[in-house]
Amino acid sequence: MPELPDVETFRRYLDANGLHQTIEEVAVADERVVKRASPAELADYLQGHRLERTYRRGKHLFAALDGEGWLELHFGMTGYLAYYRDPGEAPDYGHVRLAYANGYQLAFVDRRKLGYLAPVRDLAACLAELELGIDALDPELDAAAFRELAKGRRVQVKCWLMDQASIAGIGNVYSDEILFHAGIYPRTPLPDLDWADLDRLHGYMSNVLKTATDSQVQPGAMPGDFLVPLRKVDDAACPRCGTPLAKVKACGRTSQYCPTCQPTP
DNA sequence: ACATTGACCTGAGAGC
DNA sequence: TGCTCTCAGGTCAATG
Known part of the structure; x- marks a missing residue:
């Protein structure tokens, strides 16, 4: 799940549920999901404190502690947050649990x-270390800035969209979705796109990411011309033209596309 | 520079 | 039913 729309949904979930309450206890069931600290250090870092606000950059989520410091959350491929009271509701694989007062x-x-x-003591330093580019939904990433970022790059367009150091937040699923709406084949070299192509791509990038976020990443709530709900469907047809969707490897990832709407150059 | 592959992890789903 | 195989929405390092 966790591309920009997913992480933004987690951020809102945390805003709605996990802030402004004192953390009484931190239980780490598997220390492999704790980075840059031991489980004891993380517990020490959080206990007695509150999470006060959130910040998201690309697929990375940060929660500010009261006083100094932040907590970084990265969701890998299968991560999410669950807030609950009844221990019977405790999800499987909840490797770290914060118990609130x-x-x-x-x-x-x-x-x-x-x-x-x-734990993140210095947010600016952490962001620099992660080498994250501008967030894909940052208002400053307008069409001109988008073209500027593409300049000089010779990678395939899908690789570029997924390059977190260039633009942060887009992964395999939403790069496919964006390229589908823009009518661009995933393996197209970036230099083959003209300004009109890049402007169109930029427009659909914003549009797709916002639309997916608005639907809270529920495939059933997405518009009828979205590919996401068809990802795991065998023999799926293009929602626009009915052509059977095809798969191709790009950037080492399986990419779904429509051979008619996204012709190979 | 860029593309590809394997590793990290582990479960879900397909096929036998 | 149970076993084996392949694949999965993210990154990173190593290799061509």
Whole structure:
């Protein structure tokens, strides 16, 4: 799940549920999802404090502690948050749990353990170290800035969209979605796109990411011309033209596309 | 520079 | 039913 729309949805979930309450206890069931600290250090870092506000850059989520410091949350491929009171509701694979003073728990759930939590003492330094580019939905990333970022790059367009150091937040699923709406074949070299192509791509990037976020990343709530709900459907047809969708490897990832709407150059 | 592959992890789903 | 195989929405390092 966790591309920009997913992480933005998690951010709103955390805003609605996990802020402004004192963390009484931190339980780490698997230390592999704790980075840059031992489980004891993380517990020490959080206990007695509150999370006060959130910040998201690309696929990375940060929660500010009261006083100094932040908590970083990265969701890997299978991570999400669960806030609950009844222990019977505790999800499987909740590798880290924050127990709040109000009796609720916030679990960091990650079946494959490719995500992590980490204490962050200096947010600016952390962002620099992660080498994250501008957030894909940052208002400053207008069409002109988008063209500027593409300048000089010779990668395939899908690789570029997924390059977190260039633009942060787009992964395999939403790069496919964006390229589908823009009518661009995923393996097209970036230099083959003209300004009109890049402007169109930029427009659909914003549009697709906002639309997916608005639908809270529920495939059933997305517009009828979205590919996301068709990802795991065998023999799916293009929602626009009915051509059977095809798959191709790009950037080492399986990419779904419509051979008619996204012709190979 | 760029593309590809394997590793990190582990479960879900397909095929036998 | 149970076993084996392949694949999965993210990154990173190593290799061509």
